[in-house]
Amino acid sequence: xxxxxxxxxxxxxxxxxxxxxxNLHDKSILVDTHNDILSSAMLEGKDISHxxxxxxxxxxxxxxxxxxxxxxxxxxxxxxRNKEGFFKDARQEIDSLDLLIHKNPDRITxxxxxKEVRKGIRQDKLVALIGLEGGxxxxxxxxxxxxxxKQRLGYMTLTWNNSTSWASSAxxxxxxxxxxxQKGLTDFGKQIVxxxxxxxxxxxxxxxxxxxxxxxxxxxxxPVLLSHSSVWNICPAxxxxxxxxxKAVAGNGGVICINFYSGFIDSNFAKRMTELEGTxxxxxxxxxxxxxxxxxxxxxxxxxxxxxxxxxxxxxxxLVDHIDYIVKLVGDDYVGIGSDYDGVSxxxxxxxxxxxxxxxxxELMRRGYSKKSIxxxxxxxxxxxxxxxxx
Numbered sequence: 001x002x003x004x005x006x007x008x009x010x011x012x013x014x015x016x017x018x019x020x021x022x023n024l025h026d027k028s029i030l031v032d033t034h035n036d037i038l039s040s041a042m043l044e045g046k047d048i049s050h051x052x053x054x055x056x057x058x059x060x061x062x063x064x065x066x067x068x069x070x071x072x073x074x075x076x077x078x079x080x081r082n083k084e085g086f087f088k089d090a091r092q093e094i095d096s097l098d099l100l101i102h103k104n105p106d107r108i109t110x111x112x113x114x115k116e117v118r119k120g121i122r123q124d125k126l127v128a129l130i131g132l133e134g135g136x137x138x139x140x141x142x143x144x145x146x147x148x149x150k151q152r153l154g155y156m157t158l159t160w161n162n163s164t165s166w167a168s169s170a171x172x173x174x175x176x177x178x179x180x181x182q183k184g185l186t187d188f189g190k191q192i193v194x195x196x197x198x199x200x201x202x203x204x205x206x207x208x209x210x211x212x213x214x215x216x217x218x219x220x221x222x223p224v225l226l227s228h229s230s231v232w233n234i235c236p237a238x239x240x241x242x243x244x245x246x247k248a249v250a251g252n253g254g255v256i257c258i259n260f261y262s263g264f265i266d267s268n269f270a271k272r273m274t275e276l277e278g279t280x281x282x283x284x285x286x287x288x289x290x291x292x293x294x295x296x297x298x299x300x301x302x303x304x305x306x307x308x309x310x311x312x313x314x315x316x317x318x319l320v321d322h323i324d325y326i327v328k329l330v331g332d333d334y335v336g337i338g339s340d341y342d343g344v345s346x347x348x349x350x351x352x353x354x355x356x357x358x359x360x361x362x363e364l365m366r367r368g369y370s371k372k373s374i375x376x377x378x379x380x381x382x383x384x385x386x387x388x389x390x391x
């Protein structure tokens with residue numbers, strides 16, 4: 001009888017606990033500062049108005065995950081998709097988002113001002129904002145930055161992996177330093193940052209090299225965002241930020257939004273992936289070459305590549321360690337969520353799509369975070385940065 005009482009008590013405790021974190025999650029404003037669905041699916045004509053089998057996101061799943069505000073990343077590679085250039089690529093992606101909103105006006109709304117963001121949340125709609133992932137898309141033209149602002153640009157990442165003529169990227173500063181004519185921001189780059197401040201476009205320092213990072217912080221008069229970056233001291237990947245950078249962001253009043261990509265969360269995963277992309281992977285691929293033609297070999301290698309990495313996917317707890325690290329270093333005002341859903345090839349176990357955000361709330365509660373702190377981390381901190389930047 002006593003055994004049954006203990007089991008029943010444990011069941012009740014777990015039910016109350018589950019209800020507690022779900023209630024807190026539902027009452028919090030959840031802001032995700034980076035999702036790549038525009039370039040990964042919508043340009044291919046996929047309709048995400050309702051649940052789809054592919055990818056990580058759609059309107060149904062955002063609702064299930066409790067997402068209130070989603071920054072939609074506008075991304076294009078180092079070579080433009082359209083013959084007209086990078087700016088045309090950006091406009092094309094924004095048009096695809098406009099079409100989604102036009103088809104679903106009762107479920108999603110575009111915002112640019114802080115008041116519009118709050119209004120959309122009150123209306124229980126997904127609030128869409130635009131983040132330009134890479135300054136190369138303005139094509140060295142302030143007028144194009146202003147055109148994108150008129151299309152409700154919310155933030156601009158100064159660089160993607162490729163540097164521009166006015167800003168150096170993390171990839172180039174770290175992996176290709178000899179390719180750079182200059183590290184950091186040029187005078188024109190500083191002019192761009194100042195103009196972003198004037199217009200009310202958030203300066204995003206994810207992907208930027210350290211020199212660009214510090215030059216931008218010295219130039220901006222508004223709080224910055226790192227829309228999808230994690231902690232270098234836990235996982236020393238070129239895209240992650242070091243302790244002094246974290247402290248500098250806190251000094252600026254900005255927010256670092258944790259990227260969910262496995263290779264930026266766990267150094268063991270990152271190490272194995274580097275091996276598979278290098279000599280070790282070539283050896284495995286060469287050993288398979290005698291058995292398959294080129295087309296079949298590519299399929300077999302992709303399967304083998306995924307199978308090698310699957311056991312090394314980090315845990316949810318490992319991801320929350322990155323949040324924990326920043327909070328312990330500088331406080332709970334300077335960290336947020338920047339998943340990179342639909343832009344990454346691997347995610348922590350249990351975080352397979354946008355329905356799973358409540359698990360982060362649960363883990364934060366398990367670690368003893370207060371409701372106030374959790375609300376800041378899930379979205380309150382980014383809301384503060386939006387309010388400080390937006391007109």
